[in-house]
Amino acid sequence: MQGFVLGGVSSGVGKTVATLTILQALEDAGYDVQPAKAGPDFIDPSHHEAVAGRPSRTLDLWLEGETGVRRNYARGEGDICVVEGVMGLYDGDGSSTAMVAEALGLPVVLVVDASAGMESIGATALGFAEYADAIGRDIDVAGIVAQRAHGGRHEEGIREALPDNLEYFGRIPPNPDLEIPDRHLGLEMGGEAALPREALREAAETLEAERLVDAASTPPEPAAMEPSEPVDATVAVASDAAFCFRYPATIERFRERGEVVTFSPVAGDAVPDCDGVYLPGGYPELHADALESSDTLAELGDRASDGLPVFGECGGLMAMSRSLTTTAGNRHEMAAILPADVTMHDRYQALDHVELEATGSTLTATVGETIRGHEFHYSSADVDGDAHFAFETVRGDGIDGDHDGLLEYESLGTYAHVHPESGAFDRFLEALDD
Structure with missing residues (x-):
């Protein structure tokens, strides 16, 4: 082309x-x-x-x-x-x-x-x-x-x-x-x-x-990707105005190796029958009233506490936290999966390409592995003192300047957005098939 x-x-x-x-x-x-x-x-x-x-x-x-x-x-x-x-x-x-x-x-x-x-x-x-x-x-x-x-x-x-x-x-x-x-x-x-x-x-x-x-010109043909085995896993992807930041290649990767179902937390949809949930980034702060008043996040919190893996990126991390406070000072209850309270600010809190090193095996990486991503957010997360993190930040701000990837139950929330070429979503799919 x-x-x-x-x-x-x-x-x-x-x-x-x-x-x-x-x-x-x-x-x-x-x-x-x-x-x-x-x-x-x-x-x-x-x-x-x-x-x-x-x-x-x-x-x-x-x-x-x-x-x-x-x-x-x-x-x-x-x-x-x-x-x-x-x-x-x-x-x-x-x-x-x-x-x-x-x-x-x-x-x-x-x-x-x-x-x-x-x-x-x-x-x-x-x-x-x-x-x-x-x-x-x-x-x-x-x-x-x-x-x-x-x-x-x-x-x-x-x-x-x-x-x-x-x-x-x-x-x-x-x-x-x-x-x-x-x-x-x-x-x-x-x-x-x-x-x-x-x-x-x-x-x-x-x-x-x-x-x-x-x-216009035509680029050289790329090297073919190594074929990957299908996994016996269904991923439920949040998809609505609050969770709209996802790369097309991510959904393509999910469908190439597993099954995909979608649901809308803003509309109050029930969490589908699945092996894991992906909460992309987006604008939960603009839909905080609807998210708080629907039953979806409460159900998601219950399912996560029972061991359902939930992976949230940026806006997904915000929705997985205990609460979200808008710039107007209004506090909204969220899914309470992660031990954190999120606050919106008038100025952005981080904007950069990031590199993360896994300090232990998690949903998107094995111990010692590094993954690259991108962060851009106007919120900050106040995290409990005994919280556990999945990554040290080699480059970028992460959640607290030194770490990213908040862990609780079998779930993971990060401020970093990653692309499937990083391998992170393959690890996620394989973790669901274990």
Whole structure:
């Protein structure tokens, strides 16, 4: 599958809107498009899926390794893949957009905010293209998309200022309808704040879809994953507006090796008959009233105390705790599986790629094993003094700065999100089959 990477000159330049507009332009031109995201984000991919109609692939070298990134890319479908970058093109030590583009051998289309520039856009693009050679990276910056650019003299000035070796792939005009509302973890989810299709189609008309397709390339074939034995296990996955941060590859992995059933704690669903429960991250703080008033978390707590393994990531950890206190100071009772009380804050408490070393065997790792993940949360957990942890933090903050992975019964709650390429979900499935 051919593809290209959309890299920004910085954060906030409008990469997500540019990605959605390009997805629309390619769809309107008759192409079957696969979206992807460089980086561990869950929110931007939800917007991709709202436009493209299929899940966005997560491509992160820290979480997946080079082989895993290539393998996850190859699992996509369609004629062409559009990969939205993270932050600025070269930003990030664990897995920058440039590093992902290099690992896949894909060209970069630079997204430049042209709202207050013209000739300087050419200078910016040239600098980004030549910087790759200066740092010894094999990055092909193919050209630019001018974000928030007017037509007429403005567009012509931008086009003429570009060096001959950089393509002009069109512009996205300024339009208040092409703005996505913010929330404390970033943009609102695609299902809540999908951009108007008419505005996307109008903006898509000022992009040059065929030139973008001509610039695309095909990555090398990845090494095949070692086949894994099926397990006799059913995983119940919480899936609703409170538990919506999960990678498509995670559910695919569960289904490849076991059985999956879903349930909604927000709707008050009964916990399904299963061998283990996975609580993904999300926004339990926005649905704390519904979670507290439903019977689901109380039942989950009872089942966990009887030995049902429950694995929660970030928002899942919050729901597994005794209580959740919002920024308004309202305390809500949660599942009371873990010996912790969680409090929301106005500022984020952690944001980084993480590495964890298991101090004992647990649901997602064996003793001494390290796994890599990502943390981004606005909450903190006040943990009992005699609490037990599964991991020491090699990199990242974890729960208390030194540890992550709170343990109780047969259950585990972490602030880290992990990808199936880490092996963590295979360990989880195998633990359920013991």
